[in-house]
Amino acid sequence: MKELNFLQLQDLDKLVFPEEFNELSLDSPALSFVSDFKDHHPSLLTPSVAAIDALEVMRAGHLNAVLVIDSGGRFTGLLTAEDISYQRVMQCVAAGLKRQELIVGDLMRPRNQLKMLSYQQVEKSSIREVLQAMRRHGQRDCLVVDVGLHHVRGLISAAEVGQRLHAEISIDEAPTVAGILRELAPVH
Numbered sequence: 001m002k003e004l005n006f007l008q009l010q011d012l013d014k015l016v017f018p019e020e021f022n023e024l025s026l027d028s029p030a031l032s033f034v035s036d037f038k039d040h041h042p043s044l045l046t047p048s049v050a051a052i053d054a055l056e057v058m059r060a061g062h063l064n065a066v067l068v069i070d071s072g073g074r075f076t077g078l079l080t081a082e083d084i085s086y087q088r089v090m091q092c093v094a095a096g097l098k099r100q101e102l103i104v105g106d107l108m109r110p111r112n113q114l115k116m117l118s119y120q121q122v123e124k125s126s127i128r129e130v131l132q133a134m135r136r137h138g139q140r141d142c143l144v145v146d147v148g149l150h151h152v153r154g155l156i157s158a159a160e161v162g163q164r165l166h167a168e169i170s171i172d173e174a175p176t177v178a179g180i181l182r183e184l185a186p187v188h
Contacts, residue, residue: 024164026128033127033161034144034154042067042155047076047105054104055084064159065141067152068108075152077108080141081159116143119153127161131169134158140171 024032035042043066045054058066058081068077082088084107092106093099115137122130122144134142134156144154162169 024127026131026165027126030122030125030127030130030156033130033156033164034122035157035160036144036154037151038153044069045079045104046071047103047108049104050100051084051089051102051104051107052100054079054107058084064157065155067155068104075111077105077110078114078141078143078155079104079108080157082140083107083109114143115139116145116152117156119144119146120148122156127156130156131158131161131171135171138172 043057043061043063045057045066045068047068047070049057054066057063058079063081065078065080067075068079070076088107089099089102092102097106117130117133130142134140140158142156143152144156145151146153158169158171
């Protein structure tokens with residue numbers, strides 16, 4: 001029998017992550033940036049989780065986004081770091097909600113407001129092309145769906161792409177009629 005020798009962990013030994021081994025660029029395949037749920041379990045919360053607890057979970061896990069499922073396990077929405085930001089929480093408080101009573105369901109983007117790209121499109125695209133599409137449609141996060149099987153396969157987050165490319169990726173929200181009217185309304 002072979003005898004194995006344990007070594008002492010050195011101060012110079014550090015954790016490594018998959019992105020440290022890839023030479024990624026804007027021309028890399030978009031699938032390199034998909035958090036593919038076929039390979040990795042998505043991070044999940046339920047709508048009833050307190051917003052303060054959700055924020056802690058996201059910070060502790062270094063998560064840019066989590067999927068929201070109901071008690072029956074059905075996908076109901078998406079909660080991003082932006083959705084649970086201080087500014088967004090203060091908007092809710094200004095609208096009359098109590099900060100300590102805010103829950104994920106108050107802040108998440110419901111399923112019917114989410115946009116997606118087909119897995120088949122993403123499979124044939126560079127991340128540059130996907131980011132351009134996300135910019136055109138004001139989508140900072142994009143679900144990737146296998147339309148043939150009706151499976152939500154993954155998520156592309158502009159914030160995560162930026163982290164992995166060590167670049168600032170900015171995507172402004174697409175203008176809405178309500179937003180344009182608010183900007184044009186006279187201030188009293």
